[in-house]
Amino acid sequence: QWTVASIVEDQVAAIRASVGDGRAICGLSGGVDSAVAAALVQRAIGDRLTCVFVDHGLLRAGERTQVERDFVAATGVNLVTVDARERFLDALAGVTDPEQKRKIIGREFIRVFEQAARDLKTEEGVDFLVQGTLYPDVVESGGGSGTANIKSHHNVGGLPDDLQFRLVEPLRWLFKDEVRKVGIELGLPETIVHRQPFPGPGLAIRIIGEVNAHNLEILRAADSIAREELTAAGLDRDIWQCPVVLLADVRSVGVQGDGRTYGHPVVLRPVSSEDAMTADWTRVPYDVLERVSTRITNEVPEVNRVVLDVTSKPPGTIEWE
Numbered sequence: 001q002w003t004v005a006s007i008v009e010d011q012v013a014a015i016r017a018s019v020g021d022g023r024a025i026c027g028l029s030g031g032v033d034s035a036v037a038a039a040l041v042q043r044a045i046g047d048r049l050t051c052v053f054v055d056h057g058l059l060r061a062g063e064r065t066q067v068e069r070d071f072v073a074a075t076g077v078n079l080v081t082v083d084a085r086e087r088f089l090d091a092l093a094g095v096t097d098p099e100q101k102r103k104i105i106g107r108e109f110i111r112v113f114e115q116a117a118r119d120l121k122t123e124e125g126v127d128f129l130v131q132g133t134l135y136p137d138v139v140e141s142g143g144g145s146g147t148a149n150i151k152s153h154h155n156v157g158g159l160p161d162d163l164q165f166r167l168v169e170p171l172r173w174l175f176k177d178e179v180r181k182v183g184i185e186l187g188l189p190e191t192i193v194h195r196q197p198f199p200g201p202g203l204a205i206r207i208i209g210e211v212n213a214h215n216l217e218i219l220r221a222a223d224s225i226a227r228e229e230l231t232a233a234g235l236d237r238d239i240w241q242c243p244v245v246l247l248a249d250v251r252s253v254g255v256q257g258d259g260r261t262y263g264h265p266v267v268l269r270p271v272s273s274e275d276a277m278t279a280d281w282t283r284v285p286y287d288v289l290e291r292v293s294t295r296i297t298n299e300v301p302e303v304n305r306v307v308l309d310v311t312s313k314p315p316g317t318i319e320w321e
């Protein structure tokens with residue numbers, strides 16, 4: 001009989017059979033797929049799995065803690081964090097073009113992960129690479145057997161030839177909703193299992209303008225308030241995702257206290273969707289929007305205007321970049 005517990009049991013047995021007494025590495029993004037894949041492999045081979053988390057500095061408030069504290073507490077997994085924040089900021093300095101940002105982030109990400117993989121391979125003899133590939137990904141890519149591509153959230157290319165890994169893909173027969181159930185079964189926190197989609201390039205493609213420490217700080221603060229209020233209003237399951245976008249290149253005049261301000265707008269982009277291919281703007285209740293707007297303009301000094309995006313997809317995309 002088909003139960004979530006039996007999926008876990010079967011997968012754990014399959015992982016043990018294929019990895020034997022080998023060692024594995026898994027890149028964590030903070031998202032649900034890599035977390036559940038890692039938790040399954042951890043259940044199967046314990047300490048012989050090492051997870052690598054690259055902090056590129058483009059995450060939202062609290063996301064690094066979610067991985068380092070909550071995920072580790074729930075699974076007991078071995079975790080290596082690579083703090084690459086400066087490296088990414090340096091590489092992104094002065095860049096405003098969206099595709100250029102994506103290219104740079106993808107390139108730096110693969111370099112950093114590759115180095116971590118190389119270190120683990122030589123120091124500890126790691127031979128297996130865990131990936132959170134889902135069934136829809138398998139179908140989309142033609143269903144062939146896995147080659148050692150890192151299909152990370154950046155869809156970057158393969159690892160270099162001297163870094164061959166054998167792939168472990170414990171989720172390749174599952175759909176997203178099943179992955180979430182497996183995550184719950186494995187005791188992962190709700191915040192990870194039910195996390196809304198978040199793009200690999202992170203906040204970098206939600207800053208219209210230059211990605212720098214200052215702009216990131218502003219956006220992180222505004223985003224964190226919006227998320228807090230939407231969650232408090234019980235809207236998390238109605239909203240597919242809600243990008244908060246900082247228009248760093250735009251300034252407008254405002255008035256705050258007894259002074260004139262010349263600050264930046266942020267855009268709220270709450271959308272409802274089934275699969276992100278099409279989307280509609282979510283009719284968030286006015287009182288919730290009001291709380292978000294009041295708090296952001298009160299608590300984030302650089303922001304003096306909050307606007308709502310009421311465009312469906314198409315013609316708009318979900319993200320602004």
Ligand code: XMP
Nearest residue numbers: 102153154197198199200201276317318319
């Ligand atoms: P758009 O903006 O194209 O987004 O309507 C559709 C979905 O994809 C996410 N997205 C990305 N995810 N790397 C990712 O991993 C990216 O470069 C990227 N761009 C958009 C977006 O958040 C939405 O869920």
